[in-house]
Amino acid sequence: MTVTPHTAWCGRGHHCGLDEHRSKPTTWATPYGAVVATLTQHTQARTAYLELRIRVRIACNETPARRQAADIATDVDGAIRRITRRYTLRQVTQ
Numbered sequence: 001m002t003v004t005p006h007t008a009w010c011g012r013g014h015h016c017g018l019d020e021h022r023s024k025p026t027t028w029a030t031p032y033g034a035v036v037a038t039l040t041q042h043t044q045a046r047t048a049y050l051e052l053r054i055r056v057r058i059a060c061n062e063t064p065a066r067r068q069a070a071d072i073a074t075d076v077d078g079a080i081r082r083i084t085r086r087y088t089l090r091q092v093t094q
């Protein structure tokens with residue numbers, strides 16, 4: 001078993017543990033709520049991940065809230081797919 005040393009962005013201390021390096025979370029206040037981002041990397045792998053927690057103000061009534069939740073999840077998924085595809089294509093062409 002090979003354990004990778006702390007990454008440059010690892011928050012160390014209580015942020016790092018349970019077999020993964022974790023950055024200190026970064027929080028952005030937004031007009032709709034907040035976004036909290038944390039970088040993670042398994043201690044035995046080189047692949048890093050971005051964890052996002054997004055707080056979005058939505059309707060109080062169930063039906064419109066469910067519709068908004070589905071629309072938000074669909075658009076977030078689409079944005080991530082577009083960005084990761086573009087990044088992968090750029091990496092291949094450089």
Ligand SMILES: [Zn+2]
Nearest residue numbers: 006010016021
């Ligand atoms: Zn670490």
